[in-house]
Amino acid sequence: MAGSVTDKNGDPLPGVSIVVKGTTTGTITMGDGSYQIEVPSSSSTLVYSFIGFQSQEVMVGGQSNISVTLQDESIGLSDVVVVGYGTQRKESVTGSVASLKGEVVRDVPWANISRALQGRVAGVEMLQTSSKPGAEMQIRIRGTRSLNASNDPLIVLDGIPFAGSIGDINPGDIKSIDILKDASATAIYGSRGANGVILVSTNKGTKGQEAKFSYNGYYGLKDIFAKYPHDERFRIRCVACDRNLSKHVG
Template structure:
């Protein structure tokens, strides 16, 4: 009887051990989204500290018991939950979480959620940037971020806009913000960056947000992240744009003929003679219309076939009968401005596999300005590479080339009201 009891007890213990062992098993699967496998997704057994992350191919392996639940999370995606049943493999497809994706911002050396971030940062909407036709990314910031002033000093093609964040004072004696491109401070011409290569832009505005950059971030920081490849997805993109540069705003109401201009000049001289009490204001106006005095017009600009003293009929204040032009002067605005044509082409390649991601682009821009002899040409090439030979080692590189050429009229960027400003020059010069 005792021997029989021992055998029953032994079988019961063996059956219990085998049943317990069968409950915990190795579960595998792939985590992906609509673009392909997701690397770095978190897979955790609900209610425990057991967890793992997916590799570059989205694969995961974890120990779990039948009846337990796996919770899969990834930044910018809605969490997923699956209950372990008899199967040993479970593939999961994550959906985009629009609200959560918008609240994830790039700051400093990494990323954080908007709720955990204590500073003031604004991430620009990518679609708004892509909708703008600009040759310089600084021009695209206009109207996108509250508290950021974008001032256009010149309308020349490719010119940088002046950007002011947090006022105009700095310990460096410079009011310009710090640009950081792919994690590295950028000190070159911002126009060298092709807007088509930019994935997102984040503007850091207050001291808490810019503190890790020290005094260099005293005037705010603009973080620019260029496009990178995605694992499991190969993309070839070709983009071509063409447009025109022309003056759409109405011009000032100005004197539109040499005759009207010279008649107005004669009338003003006659009025001056009357105010000063000259005996013959008409003779004063005739003598000083063209001459060598400081208030007279240089005789070399006289386009009529008579001298200045015979040009105006005193009775009417108009051009005298029989007076004609010796030549027809050029309309200065026609000579200074015209319709410019803008052409832009971009070709991009991106993709990746289990251990390597890449993104490369080639761009060409020919931007002709509204003012004559103003043109900006740019050739760009960029390649982003990231390789992960080991789970604990990631190596990346970012190389870019830009070749550009400015052609600007010497009178296109002068101060307002001076002869160095084409708009002032064409609106104030006689014989327009």
């Protein structure tokens, strides 16, 4: 069995993986896109796969020469990602960058962004260090690098380093969040980017846009599930004066 593999423009594709489905028999295309492979039977199916292209399956049947045209797989590759010194298409990004759309952040109402990031970004460690309502979570992108200095990532809001905390940013204003996780962030932000960088882009107005007012809110109800029992039999004595504490507090 022989044949060739090309793209939609007719250019040959070298290095395309061709495997007989359900077996370990396979080969790859040569520099001119041609290939040869041993097929067990006419009922076999060949699977063509290549990075950046959609996989394709072709049944051999009685054919002795099969030429295949692979289609581009552009899902998600045209998305724009903020990389610190500008924006790039997702297919052009070579560094370790995690992206999160504003719609995803607002799927569940949270008091701050750090809660919304938990479990949604790979390679980012989120730790709850306080039980206070609305408290921020501890964010670690590149682990704990220092015993004395801060290990918090650098927050950059619309291209400007943000002096406040990530909890000060309104989740309703966020357009996208991009997280730089590799060491290349230090080439842009210096030592401040050693712990990783969180780039936050917010929604902005456009020239000629009409003034618009919007409100977004939510509420919840809380109640005490159980009260402490008040019984005169249970008294705490003050060690210093050997009296009931109830006399001190009335």
